Each structure stands twice: as structure tokens, then as C-alpha cells.
Amino acid sequence: MMSTVKPDPTTTHYGILGLLAIKPFTTYELAKQFDRSLGRLWPRVRSKLYEGPKRLVELGYARATAGRTGRRRHTTYSITAKGRRALAAWLSEPGAPPQLEFEQLIKVLLADHGTKAAAVANLEAAQAWARADIDVHIETGHAYLEGTGQFQARVAPLVLVGRFISEFSLLVERWATWALGVVEEWPDDPGLAEPDRDALEATTRELERAAATWRPGQ
DSSP states (O other), rough: OOOOOOOOOHHHHHHHHHHHHSSSSHHHHHHHHHHGGGGSSOOOHHHHHHHHHHHHHHHOOOOEEEEEEETTTEEEEEEEHHHHHHHHHHHSSSOOOOOOOOOHHHHHGGGGGSSSSHHOOOOOOHHHOOOOOOHHHHHHHHHHTTTOOOGGGGHHHHHHHHHHHHHHHHHHHHHHHHHHHHHHSSSSSGOOOOOHHHHHHHHHHHHHHHHTSSSTTT
8 A cells, every 4th residue: 555645844834833833722723823913924724724733743843732621622732842943944944935916906907808997996995905904003013012912022023024014005005096096087998098107107217216226336
């Protein structure tokens, strides 16, 4: 009978391992914590989060401890010394570059095959998401400033990542607001819309100015 070779741990596995490096979690707690932290950067199907800890146990990176809360049974996972070494080794290697996943943006890209109303609806949805997300970032920022944020001792790396995701939300809000102003001037058939050449030129010049800061003399 042929043995089944299981694949190497994935980024999702290491993300879960990173959470276990903070403190032990049940699978339910892991899913909740993933949603509010790593899930914002690495969205994955919930079912994978329930399978992941089991794989970490198989690898010897985590240990499982059975317990009860009232009548309900649960399993708590904690990181092992081997798991900490594996996590440190994974962190020492540069990760893959970002990949953008943004369905509303795809629909705006294909707007000339639809209607002006459809383009507006997608831009308004993107704008609404960004504004709601900015409100969350403001609340979170105040919590950490006041010393009441979750895992307050980890605020140094949290500030780095929080700045990125906050600025991404601001980027989407500014872009959607600008784009709505542009699309308002379009005819009802987006396929007949004239390009905003001033915006194209301004964007190109801005990119050139930025690139000049790390490519001096070019």
C-alpha cells in the first residue's frame, strides 16, 4: 500500500502557528482571532482554519489538549518548542509579494461592457466599505493609544501592519470618491466615455517623481 505524502505547511499553517505563539487557543478562538487579525491580510475559508491546527500537531509544531467548558468539549492548541523553531525559520525568509483581490475593481475595469449605473454602484460599494473600515481603524487606534487594545504588549509590530491596512482603506476611499466624480461625467453607455487624460498624466508624473527618489541620476 502506497504511503500518502502530505504537502509542506502553507502560509495559512504558519499564520495559525504564529497565533499559537502568542497564546494557546481553541479552534473556535483561533477562527475568531484569525478573522480579526490575519484574515484581513490572508483571507481563507473557515474550514481550513479547523483543519490547520490538526496538521500542526501531526508535524509536532503544536500540541492538542482536550478540555471542557460546561458540557461542551473543546480542544486547545498550543505551540511546541519545535513549532517555535519552525516559525522562526519561516519568518527569516522573505515572503511572496502582495496579490490584490478586489472584485469591485474588476467590475470597474470591465465597466465599458456594462452600464454607467453598474459602475456607480460598484464604486459606491467600495467607498462604503472603505469608510466603514476606516471607522474600525479609528476605534482600534484609540484602544491601543489608551492601553486597552488586545495583546497590548505586541503593539510594535501591530502599528506597522495597522498603518498599512489603514492607508489601504484610505486609498480605496480616496480612489472611489475621485472615480465617482469622473463617472458622473460619463454618458449612459460607458463604452462611449472619454478617458481622463489629465488624470493619466498626473498619475504618470507622480510615479516618476516617486521613482526618482530611489533611482537618482536617471
